[in-house]
Amino acid sequence: MRNTWTRTWIVAVALGLIATVSPAGADVVSDANAKAAEIASKAPGTPPAVRFMAITQVSVFEAVNAVTGKYPAFRAKMTPAPGASVDAAVAAATRSALLKVMPGQQTAIEADYQAALKAIADGPAKDAGIAAGEQAAAQIVQMCADDGAMSPDTYRPHAVAGTYVPTMLPAVPHWGKRRPWLMAKADQFRPGPPPDLKSDTWTRDYNEIKAVGGKNSTVRTPEQTAIAKFWEATLPNVYWPVARSITSPERRGATTSARTCSACCWPGPRVRRSRRSCGGGCASRPGWSTPPSASVRRTSAG
DSSP: OHHHHHHHHHHHHHHHHHTTSOOTTOOHHHHHHHHHHHHHTTSSSHHHHHHHHHHHHHHHHHHHHHHHOOSOOSSOOOOOOTTOOHHHHHHHHHHHHHHHHOGGGHHHHHHHHHHHHHTSOOSHHHHHHHHHHHHHHHHHHHHHTTSSTTSOOOOOOOOSTTSOOOSSOOSOGGGGGSOOSSSSSTTTTOOOOOOOTTSHHHHHHHHHHHHHHSTTOSSSOHHHHHHHHHHHOOSHHHHHHHHHTTOOTTTSHHHHHHHHHHHTOOOOOOOOSOGGGSOTTOOOOTTOOOOGGGOOOOOOOO
């Protein structure tokens, strides 16, 4: 049953990836999202790119929702804009948000913006939509200005047996202290500590990791390998097609599509320095290593 579900999920994801280039007739939210994801993926690292997309997509939702009034506002205190152009609101919110967080991509951002505006008839509706988009982006960017994402990185690795030490420097370790978007605090749902190093649970998990995660594992299935390699790629232009595959305008409309994209904005460490503190059941395997794609960095969801 589990394997059937997994295969179904992988097929769904693959179909979503086919939508990387939005087909003709796709709604304006999906079109803008695809272009924004390409720009955000040029950020220096996946976590900043994810944050930039979150800021952008929440701005888009607030702008579109100010026009349609379909849902309660999420974060911004918007001026209602009934009758405004939704297309202009999406374009302006996307442009304004991206320009604030990625000014180095101004040329690409402006090119996408001007192309979007060219397809919208001039008039009060267009002007009102632009104003709504700019208002939404300004508020969301300001809301995130002091969220702690740009705080100094004070992380220093430990060298004590039994203490997690990443095999490579972790990305944005200080993000665990950021102000979250939805949770009351960053550690609200944080799980308890790992099992004791002398416990049967630790021994079982340790040996399973070595058996399944080894570069030359004879236990790991081809399907598990494919899944691991697929999810190693995490930039916005890789995973956003999955979200866009369920935001078709026929089923959802621009406001719900924007809301879905805003909700989509936000896998485990490897073991080191552990066997010498492990119980006698931890198997030794000389020469054991993980494949290159197994170097997973942990970040804190915001």
